[in-house]
Amino acid sequence: MARVRKTVTIRDVxxxxxxxxxxxxxxxxxxxxxxxxMRDKVRASIDRLxxxxxxxxQRMSGSRSYIxxxxxxxxxxxxxxxxxxxxxxxxxxLLGGILTCSQHGYRMMVELxxxxxxxxxxxxxxxxxxxxxxxxxxxxxxxxxxxxxxxxAERKIPFARIGSNAPGPGIALTMGDxxxxxxxxxxxxxxxxxxxxxxxxxxxxxxxxxxIEGWKRAMAAAGLPHDSLLxxxxxxxxxxxxxxRALLDRNPDLTAIIASSDQMALAALEVARERGLAVPHxxxxxxxxxxxxxxxxxxxxxxxxxxxxxxxxxAVEQLIARGPDGDADAVIEVAAGLVERSSTARxxxxxGVTASGRA
Amino acid sequence: MARVRKTVTIRDVxxxxxxxxxxxxxxxxxxxxxxxxMRDKVRASIDRLxxxxxxxxQRMSGSRSYIxxxxxxxxxxxxxxxxxxxxxxxxxxLLGGILTCSQHGYRMMVELxxxxxxxxxxxxxxxxxxxxxxxxxxxxxxxxxxxxxxxxAERKIPFARIGSNAPGPGIALTMGDxxxxxxxxxxxxxxxxxxxxxxxxxxxxxxxxxxIEGWKRAMAAAGLPHDSLLxxxxxxxxxxxxxxRALLDRNPDLTAIIASSDQMALAALEVARERGLAVPHxxxxxxxxxxxxxxxxxxxxxxxxxxxxxxxxxAVEQLIARGPDGDADAVIEVAAGLVERSSTARxxxxxGVTASGRA
DNA sequence: ACAAGTCTTGAGAACGCTCTCAAGATCAGT
DNA sequence: ACTGATCTTGAGAGCGTTCTCAAGACTTGT
Numbered sequence: 001m002a003r004v005r006k007t008v009t010i011r012d013v014x015x016x017x018x019x020x021x022x023x024x025x026x027x028x029x030x031x032x033x034x035x036x037x038m039r040d041k042v043r044a045s046i047d048r049l050x051x052x053x054x055x056x057x058q059r060m061s062g063s064r065s066y067i068x069x070x071x072x073x074x075x076x077x078x079x080x081x082x083x084x085x086x087x088x089x090x091x092x093x094l095l096g097g098i099l100t101c102s103q104h105g106y107r108m109m110v111e112l113x114x115x116x117x118x119x120x121x122x123x124x125x126x127x128x129x130x131x132x133x134x135x136x137x138x139x140x141x142x143x144x145x146x147x148x149x150x151x152x153a154e155r156k157i158p159f160a161r162i163g164s165n166a167p168g169p170g171i172a173l174t175m176g177d178x179x180x181x182x183x184x185x186x187x188x189x190x191x192x193x194x195x196x197x198x199x200x201x202x203x204x205x206x207x208x209x210x211x212i213e214g215w216k217r218a219m220a221a222a223g224l225p226h227d228s229l230l231x232x233x234x235x236x237x238x239x240x241x242x243x244x245r246a247l248l249d250r251n252p253d254l255t256a257i258i259a260s261s262d263q264m265a266l267a268a269l270e271v272a273r274e275r276g277l278a279v280p281h282x283x284x285x286x287x288x289x290x291x292x293x294x295x296x297x298x299x300x301x302x303x304x305x306x307x308x309x310x311x312x313x314x315a316v317e318q319l320i321a322r323g324p325d326g327d328a329d330a331v332i333e334v335a336a337g338l339v340e341r342s343s344t345a346r347x348x349x350x351x352g353v354t355a356s357g358r359a
Numbered sequence: 360m361a362r363v364r365k366t367v368t369i370r371d372v373x374x375x376x377x378x379x380x381x382x383x384x385x386x387x388x389x390x391x392x393x394x395x396x397m398r399d400k401v402r403a404s405i406d407r408l409x410x411x412x413x414x415x416x417q418r419m420s421g422s423r424s425y426i427x428x429x430x431x432x433x434x435x436x437x438x439x440x441x442x443x444x445x446x447x448x449x450x451x452x453l454l455g456g457i458l459t460c461s462q463h464g465y466r467m468m469v470e471l472x473x474x475x476x477x478x479x480x481x482x483x484x485x486x487x488x489x490x491x492x493x494x495x496x497x498x499x500x501x502x503x504x505x506x507x508x509x510x511x512a513e514r515k516i517p518f519a520r521i522g523s524n525a526p527g528p529g530i531a532l533t534m535g536d537x538x539x540x541x542x543x544x545x546x547x548x549x550x551x552x553x554x555x556x557x558x559x560x561x562x563x564x565x566x567x568x569x570x571i572e573g574w575k576r577a578m579a580a581a582g583l584p585h586d587s588l589l590x591x592x593x594x595x596x597x598x599x600x601x602x603x604r605a606l607l608d609r610n611p612d613l614t615a616i617i618a619s620s621d622q623m624a625l626a627a628l629e630v631a632r633e634r635g636l637a638v639p640h641x642x643x644x645x646x647x648x649x650x651x652x653x654x655x656x657x658x659x660x661x662x663x664x665x666x667x668x669x670x671x672x673x674a675v676e677q678l679i680a681r682g683p684d685g686d687a688d689a690v691i692e693v694a695a696g697l698v699e700r701s702s703t704a705r706x707x708x709x710x711g712v713t714a715s716g717r718a
Numbered sequence: 719a720c721a722a723g724t725c726t727t728g729a730g731a732a733c734g735c736t737c738t739c740a741a742g743a744t745c746a747g748t
Numbered sequence: 749a750c751t752g753a754t755c756t757t758g759a760g761a762g763c764g765t766t767c768t769c770a771a772g773a774c775t776t777g778t
Binding site for chain 4: 719720721722723724725726727728729730731732733734735736737738739740741742743744745746747748
Binding site: 052054293 | 366367409410411412413414415416418419424433448449450453454457458466467468469470471484485488489490491625651652655656657
C-alpha cells in the first residue's frame with residue numbers, strides 16, 4: 001500500500017511536540033520569549049518530521065515573501081543571445097546571489113527584461129505583483145533605467161543597483177570604477193608607459209565617466225598628458241576595433257591601451273595583430289571585466305576583475321538587512337582587483353628615452 | 360497625502376466587475392462555462408485595475424505552484440567558480456527555461472547543488488518542501504544522480520534529465536550524442552581525413568559512450584579503423600592535454616581530432632601548437648559544446664553546438680504539459696548542429712596517398 | 719408544458735502560515 | 749504575601765486564491 005507522502009506542516013510539528021502552532025512558528029523564526037526546553041522539544045520534532053515551512057504560506061500570512069528578484073537584460077531572441085560574446089555575468093550573479101540568499105533563508109528569482117521593449121513597465125509590474133519580492137537587484141543596463149527605478153520606488157520595494165555610481169534612489173553598488181581605472185593606469189605607468197590610451201564605454205553609463213576620471217587622475221599625477229588618447233566605444237567588439245584603429249592612427253607612439261570591456265580589448269588585440277604590433281612587446285593591453293574568455297586569448301589579457309559575485313552577494317545582504325522600510329539610499333563600493341596575465345610588459349625602448357624612465 | 364499602494368486582489372476585481380470571486384478566478388484561469396459577456400466584463404476590470412494573481416496564494420489553494428526548479432552544479436567556493444573555464448551553460452539554461460516558463464505562466468527557480476556534498480538529499484529535500492515545484496530539471500552532472508532521481512520519484516515530482524540518454528525514470532532530453540558524433544566524424548571524412556581520433560568524456564557519463572558509438576559507426580561505414588585512436592578525458596583542460604599528447608605520440612600520422620568538450624579541444628589546440636602542427640593545415644579539430652570561448656581561440660574552432668537553451672525549453676514544455684501525474688518516462692532528442700569555423704580543413708597531402716582519396 | 723438534463727454562478731471551506739491580542743505564569747519590589 | 753510588570757503560551761482571525769458543492773437559469777425531448 002503506497003501511502004501518499006503528505007506534506008509535513010507546522011500543525012504536524014505542533015502536535016508531535018505537544019505545543020501550539022504559534023510556539024512552533026516562534027521557534028522556526030527564532031522569535032524571542034520561548035523557554036529553552038520548549039525550543040529544544042520543538043526543534044527535535046522538526047528534525048524528526050523533516051519539517052520545512054512552505055514559502056508560499058509564509059508569504060501569504062507574513063509580510064515578507066523571502067524572495068529577491070534579480071533583473072537581467074534579455075536579448076531579443078535565442079539567436080542573438082547565442083551570438084553574444086561569452087560573459088559569465090549571469091553565472092556569477094547567480095552564484096553570488098543564490099548562495100547568499102539561501103544563507104538567509106531567502107530565494108532568488110531571475111527576471112529577463114528586454115531593454116528595447118516598451119512593455120517594460122507592464123511586464124515588470126506583473127512580475128512584481130505575482131512574486132511580491134522583498135527586494136530587487138538591478139543589473140546593467142537596467143541599473144539606471146528611470147522607468148524601472150520609479151516603478152520600484154512607487155511600490156516601495158527596496159532595490160539595489162549594480163554597477164551604478166549614480167547616487168540615485170536605492171542602494172548603488174559599484175566596483176569603484178574610478179579607483180579601478182586608476183589602478184590599471186598606475187600599473188602601466190609603473191611599468192614605464194607614458195602614452196596610455198583609454199577606450200571608454202558609452203557615456204550613458206555613469207561608470208564610463210568614472211573610469212575616464214580614474215585614468216585621467218593617474219595620468220595627471222604622473223605628469224602625463226591624455227589629450228587625443230581617449231576613444232569611446234559601446235562595450236562591443238566592433239566598436240573596440242574602430243576605437244583601437246583611431247587611437248593607433250592618431251598616436252603612432254602609443255604603448256598601452258586600457259579598454260573598458262573585455263570585448264573591446266579583444267578587438268584591440270586583433271587590431272594590434274593586423275598592424276604587426278606584438279602584445280605585450282610593442283603594445284600593452286588591460287581590459288575591464290575579466291570574463292573567462294580573456295584567459296584564452298593569445299596572449300591572455302591582464303584585466304581588471306569585476307567582482308560580480310561578491311557585489312551581488314553584498315547587494316542581497318543589504319536588501320535583507322534593511323528590510324521593507326530600508327529607504328535610506330546608499331552607495332557601496334566593492335574593491336576591484338587587477339589580474340596580471342601576459343598582455344602587459346615594459347614599453348619598447350624609444351629613441352631618446354632611457355630605459356629607466358621618461359625623458 | 361501619500362496613499363499606500365494596496366495590492367489589487369481578486370476581491371477588488373470581483374467588486375469592480377460586480378461578480379463573485381469564483382467567476383473572476385474562472386476567467387483568469389480560462390475555465391469553462393463562463394458567459395462571454397461576463398468574461399469581457401471581468402477582463403475589463405482586470406485590465407483597469409491591473410490585477411495579477413499572487414503566485415503564493417495560487418500555490419496555497421491550488422494544487423500547482425507554477426514553479427519549475429532547475430538544479431545546477433555548484434562549485435565549492437567562489438574562488439573555484441571563478442577559476443572555471445567559461446561556459447555559458449547557465450546563461451543558456453536560464454534563457455531557454457525562463458522564457459518558456461513565462462510563456463506558460465510559470466516561473467523558474469535555480470538551485471545550486473554541490474555534487475560532492477553528502478547533504479544533497481537533505482538540502483534538496485528542504486528546497487522541495489519550501490518551493491513545492493511542479494517540475495524539476497536536472498542538468499549534468501546531476502542528471503544521472505540516483506540519490507536525486509530517487510528523491511524526486513518518491514515525492515512524485517515530475518522531472519526532466521538534461522544531457523542523459525539513459526532511459527531511466529523521468530523525461531530524458533539529449534542532443535542525440537551518437538548522431539552528433541557521427542556528424543562530426545562524417546564531416547571530417549568528407550574532407551578526406553582517414554585517421555580521426557576521439558578524445559571522449561568520462562565513462563560515468565552515458566553520453567560519452569554514445570559519442571564513441573557515433574564516431575565508431577561513421578568510421579566503420581567509411582571502412583576506417585579506429586584502433587588506438589581513442590583517449591578518455593574528464594572534460595577538463597588538463598585531461599585534454601594528456602589525451603592529445605598520447606594520441607599524437609601513438610599516431611604520428613593523425614590528421615584530425617574530435618574532442619568531447621571545448622576545454623579538451625582547446626587543450627589539443629595548445630598541444631598541436633607546442634608540436635609545431637598548424638591547425639587546420641596539419642591537424643583538424645572539432646569540439647563539442649560550442650561555448651563562446653571557442654570562437655576566440657586561434658583559429659576559432661569548428662564545433663558541435665549543444666542546443667542547451669532549446670533543450671531546456673523543451674524540458675519545461677514537457678513538464679508543464681504532462682502535469683503532476685506525468686509519470687510516463689520518455690527519451691527526447693534535440694538535434695545538434697555542426698558550426699563550421701576555421702579548425703577543420705582537408706588533410707595534408709601524404710606520400711603515397713592521392714589527393715582524392717585513400718590508398 | 720413538464721421532467722431531466724446542462725450551463726452558469728456563487729457561497730463557504732480550505733490551504734499553511736504569521737499576526738494580534740489576551741490569558742496564565744513568573745518575577746521584582748515593597 | 750500583594751501589586752504590578754514582564755515572560756511565555758495559545759486561541760483565533762486573516763492573507764489571496766482555488767476547490768467543492770449546491771442553487772438557480774436555461775435547454776432539450778417528449
